[in-house]
Amino acid sequence: MDVVTPASAAEAAEVLASGRTVRPRGGGTKWAWGGFADPEVALSTERLDRLLEHNAGDLTAVVQGGARLADVQRAFAEAGQMLALDPPCADATLGGIVAAADSGPLRHRYGAPRDLLLGMTVALSDGTVARAGGRVIKNVAGYDLAKLFAGSLGRLGTIAELVVRLHPRPPATATAVGETDDPAALARAALELASAPLELEALDVRWSAGRGVLLAQVGGVAAPARAEGAAALMSLDVTVHEDDAGLWAAQRDAQRSADGIVLRVAGLPAALEAVVAVAERTGGSLVGRAGIGTSWLRLPDAAAFEHACRELPPFPRAVVDGPVRDGVGEERDPALARLEQRVKARFDPAGALP
Amino acid sequence: MDVARLGDRLRAICGREHVFADADRLRTYESDALGHLRELPALVCLPGTAAEVRDVVLALHEAGVPWVARGAGTGLSGGALPVADGVVIGLSRLRRILDVDLANGRVVAEPGVANLAVSAAVAPTHFYPPDPSSQVVCTVGGNVAENSGGAHCFKYGFTTNYVTGLEVVLPDAEVVTLGGSELDRPGLDLVGAFVGSEGTLGIATRITLRVVPVPETVRTLVAYFDTMEAAARTVSDIVASGAVPGAIEIMDRLSLRAAEEATGAGNPLDVGAALIVELDGPALECEARLEAVLGLLERNGARGSRVAADEAQRELIWRARKAAFAAMGRVAPSYYVQDSVIPRTRLAEVLGRIDELAAEYGFAVANVFHAGDGNLHPLVAYDATVPGQAERAEELSGEIVLACVEAGGSITGEHGVGVDKKRYMPAMFGDADLAAFQKLRCAFDPDQRANPGKVMPTPRLCGEVPGPYRRHPLEAAGVAERF
DSSP: EEEEOOSSSSHHHHHHHHSSEEEESSTTTTTTOOOOOOOSSSEOOOOOOOEEEEEEEGGGEEEESSBBHHHHHHHHTTTTTTSSSSSSSOOOBBHHHHHHHHOOOHHHHOOOOHHEEEEEOOOOOOOSSEEEEOSSSSSOSSSSSHHTTTTSSSEEEEEEEEEEEEOOOOOEEEEEEEEEEEEEHHHHHHHHTSSSSOOHHHHHHHEEEEEEEEEEEEEEETHHHHHHHHTTTSSEEEESSSOOHHHHHHHHHHOSSSSEEEEEOOOOGGGGHHHHHHHHHOOOOEETTTTOOOOEEESSSSHHHHHHHHSSOOOOOEEEESSOSSOOOOOOOOHHHHHHHHHHHOOOOTTTOO | OOOOHHHHHHHHHHHHGGGOHHHHHHHHSOOOOTTTTOOSSSSEEESSSHHHHHHHHHHHHHOOEEEEEESSOSSSSSOOOOOOTTTTEEOOOOHHOOOOOOTEEEEETTTSSSSSHHHHHHHEEEEEEETTTTTTTTBBBHHHHHHHOTTTTTHHOOOGTTTTEEEOOTTOOOOEEEEEEEESSSOOHHHHHHTTTSSSSEEEEEEEOEEEEEOOOOEEEEEEEESHHHHHHHHEEEEEOOOOEEEEEEEEHHHHHHHHHOOOOOOOOOSOOOEEEEEEOOHHHHHHHHHHHHHHHHHHHOOOOEOOOSSHHHHHHHHHHHTHHHHGGTSSSSSOOOOOOOOOOGHHHHHHHHHHHHHHHHHHHEEEETTTTTTEEEEEEEESSSSSSSHHHHHHHHHHHHHHHHTBBBBBBSOOOOOTGGGGGHHHHHHHHHHHHHHHHHHOOOOOBBBBBBBSSSOOOOOOOSSSSOOHHHHHTSSSSSO
């Protein structure tokens, strides 16, 4: 596998049109996602790593796809702002995070990468560079190709540049933590908080070795008092933490595993108890977004993985880490598969991309 | 096209009374809310179920006839303008709410359900945030097509942020389910591609929406300023303070006067601008932010402000704002409304430019806009009975759009491109950009029979995909599946 490092979107498009099979590569933290074989050429975005504009007054920024999230986040923080994305992996690039549709606890309030995109510049396999969307926070001109490319894993082209919406960084945060060893009590409390008007920054669960935790983060000028209010709704053993960064880093980090198997399950909030039960029965552990319904199941071995795939409710799912790539047990609608193939064929007629 | 024969086939699908071809009844469908663009279709049919929609689309596919899907016809860009010799598929009979799942925060609705009916179905605990001014009648199907916004999208986002799943009848009559109730699904985000596609990719027959808890508190205030600049500066200061109000709206002197004559909401007429700020969320947060906002009003020389003490007073503040468009009839017999967006920090500068242009053309231009997200709705007032005025007003309107694009903005924030703004598309997008849009269009609708003549500035052919689709070696080996 050759590695090429284009310095511009136009150069990236040339690589895609070269006639060889190509995949974009940012920080390399999600290279295995999708289960594709290595291409002939890895298109490294390491030279497309600049923050091109930070329009603090407009709460927008223009960033190249190869910029590391951690780096641009520091620049935004200086203006009291943030890009409301907090997926795991310090080396992850913004283009990679968007292409993989990865997210972290802040997804609860601010949405997935798709929801924070205002515009995008992509390099295409016909050698052209195309722009969609705009640079303002409200715009409906043209097709929303930025959303199409978010989560496409480089299969339609390469993300060269993104226009993103920023949010004010809360002046303070505080987290209510509730603990229990009863999955039903955990699920009840999670639903109660998800449907209460608390305007939480994040609402997460964790389950491991018979013990469950519910974490509710509030942000704002009245954070500690509001966290007490959230704790009071939990009906669990509660504590409130004002110094809460470590708690959330742990939630984020548990979405990945260097040596185990992690399955991402796109569930629903009311199905949390069922997913926790599968984690418990297979000797696995779980972190999840309680108000969104997405969980990451960490499984000890291949047998546990197969067991989990059989027992989970029929939610869409994907392997995030681990050697197991097929048999995740999801049935595909053939009409949808045909439509996806038609989209794919229009953007990549030669099949050069994964 | 054999209209009589096609009519018979559609009547067999939808029932006799739901298909018509007589000019009188067709006229109801000749335009949307952009009334000056009109076209009579050959036929209108009103299917009553998703299965009938599918059968209608199949009949039109087989007959090679173009069609336009239509909700309530409240669109402001000519997106539902019929095609001559084509068929209008009206979706007003598909107005059932199919499922309400409060635990998961989901509502499943047919496309003809009114926007406000979604919130009504989940009240009082939840609501559906996108709130276009026409929300009493506009349909969720139309909202999906246009990616509709509203006054509250600075904080809450747009339709696209609330659609999780769609059942779609493709132009070749294949029925496909995009997304579902769950979020974070693997696979291409075709829901994201479909929302805002202005009816050119197919017809959504079943729409799954996310609803959210009603905020604990809402605090609404209106403040008056001598100048537009002071109002705009206040908005910037509020946003810079870290507050994310649910809505921030500005009305200028002219729109304020028109709205006041229409509603008698009690706004003064001798001011340069009115600013409406609505803060919502947890009470503790709201009260603290309200204090800060009141301080900023004072610092920027507000001439007076009123915080609504109850729901009735809040309604009164909003009534003037929401009546502004309709009330313009009191200032001028006709008006031309635009929907451009600018980076909010350039508000004062662009408004100054609009004033210059208005003076140059000799028309009054009123401004009512979503100030938080820089979405302007400049209304060019004119008299259609004076020969030449309509053309001049449209020209001025176009100049305003281009001034907004030059400032780094967009030709449309929420009304859509439709027919009205497609001529401005080249100001925002180059040839390669438009070609990429066309790839998506052609994947869904290679014959381009779904709402033809909209969005794209000039017609383009789809063409065949060059060469047979080559399977990735890994796919061919059965190691990986296409997702």
